[in-house]
Amino acid sequence: MQNDGYEYPMVLVVSAALALTGPGRWSLDQALGATPWPLWVVLPAIVVGPVSGLLTRVVLHRPPAATERKQYAQAAE
Template sequence: MDTSATDFGILIVRVTLGGMLVIHALNKILGPGGLTGTANWFASIGLHPGRLHAYLATTTELGAGLLMCAGLLQPLTSAGFVGLMAVAAFTDHRGKGFFVFKGGWEYVAVVGLTATAVASTGPGRWSLDHVLGVAFHGIPWAIGSAVVGLTGACVVIVAARRPDRPAAEQPVT
C-alpha cells in the first residue's frame, strides 16, 4: 500500500470537511443577517435561546473545522462534527426524507460519517497529531467519537429544544 497516497487522500478529506465547516461558521457571522439572523433562525427551529445556540454552533463549527484541517485531536474533532450534524438532522432535516435537495438528512449523515471515518483512519502523516506523536485513532476511537458526538447532541436537544407550539385557540365571543 502506498502510504503517501493514503495520507494525501486523508489530507484532502480533512481539508474538505474542515474548510466546509469553517466557511459554514463564517456564514453564520458574516452572512445576511449576521449572528442575529442566525440566532433568529435557531429560535425558529425550536432551539432556545437562539442567541446562545448561534454562539455555540458557530464556535463549535470554527473549532472543529480548524482542528480537522490541521489534523489535531482527531477523535474530539470528529465528535464535534458528529454532534453538529446530529443536531442539524434532528432539528432542521427531520421528517423531510433522505435527499438534501428536499431538505433531507443525506448531507448531514455523509458529513458526520466521514468525520467518524477519519477518527478511525487517523488524520495521516500530514497532520499535527502525527507531528506531536498523538496516535488516537482506530475503530474504538471512531466509535467513541460517534458516541461522544451523539451524546452531546442529545444533551443539546433535551436541554434546549423548545418547539414552537401553536397558540391556544381563542373562544369565539
C-alpha cells in the first residue's frame, strides 16, 4: 500500500471473493471430494481468529517508557 502498491489490496479482494463464493469446481477441494466444514466448526474458527489477535496484542503491549514519552512530546512541539 506504500508507494501506490496494489498487491495487498488485491490479496484482500481475492481472499474475500474466495471466502464468499467457495472453492469452485476447478479447486483441489472438488478434485479430492472434500466436503465443506460443518457450521459448528466454522463459527468457532471465525471467533478464535480475532480473539487470539486481540489477546496477543494485550499480552505483548507495553506502555512507552518515560524517555520515549519525552521524545514523543518533543517531536510533537
